[in-house]
């Protein structure tokens with residue numbers, strides 16, 4: 199666990215490029231403004247654009263030092279700051295949750311397909327520009343990006359923020375949106391909910407003990423969508439919540455810190 203230190207690095211590029219606010223760093227997010235109906239891409243990948251020309255860029259944990267933003271044929275190079283990541287060791291997990299057998303791997307592959315399908319839902323209306331609400335009251339017990347060593351074995355980095363809270367504590371939508379996934383029992387994440395917030399941004403809530411929403415349901419910011427639990431791969435009750443842009447996992451703490459400053 200580490201103290202929550204939010205360093206605000208607000209970026210404003212020169213007028214000949216597009217204005218971006220947010221944080222150009224690994225795990226970070228930036229918001230840009232183009233003309234309506236602009237064609238925007240990041241490293242050759244199409245970026246969703248709102249009807250008012252606003253768009254979001256996200257940078258993964260292992261993002262390269264530079265990225266190319268292209269708007270209507272005009273390119274600019276973005277510098278993406280590197281971050282240092284923690285190492286987190288967790289012991290006492292059931293061995294099958296660390297090294298799944300072939301049948302479990304097939305199940306995990308199918309669940310990953312469902313998550314990828316849920317991420318295809320991209321509303322053109324951003325609902326997150328006023329900032330994110332806290333998804334649960336509790337203590338941050340795991341941060342984004344940590345290299346995981348589970349039962350002594352190196353595993354994928356942590357993709358979200360863990361908030362330790364008692365089983366049954368309310369879990370709330372961080373922003374308004376539409377539920378894109380409500381799964382009763384995923385191998386790693388247990389009861390899992392995903393919500394589309396527009397422009398490719400989605401939030402995920404994992405290890406729930408109860409789910410109160412269904413796919414396609416519209417939710418408001420702060421609405422209770424379920425309860426904290428320890429379903430899936432967990433050593434105790436906590437909420438794992440994540441934020442993704444398209445299929446890129448972002449640091450929820452960075453996104454939470456940055457968003458209130460991007461509204462204009």
Ligand SMILES: [Zn+2]
Nearest residue numbers: 340359360438
């Ligand atoms: Zn987690």
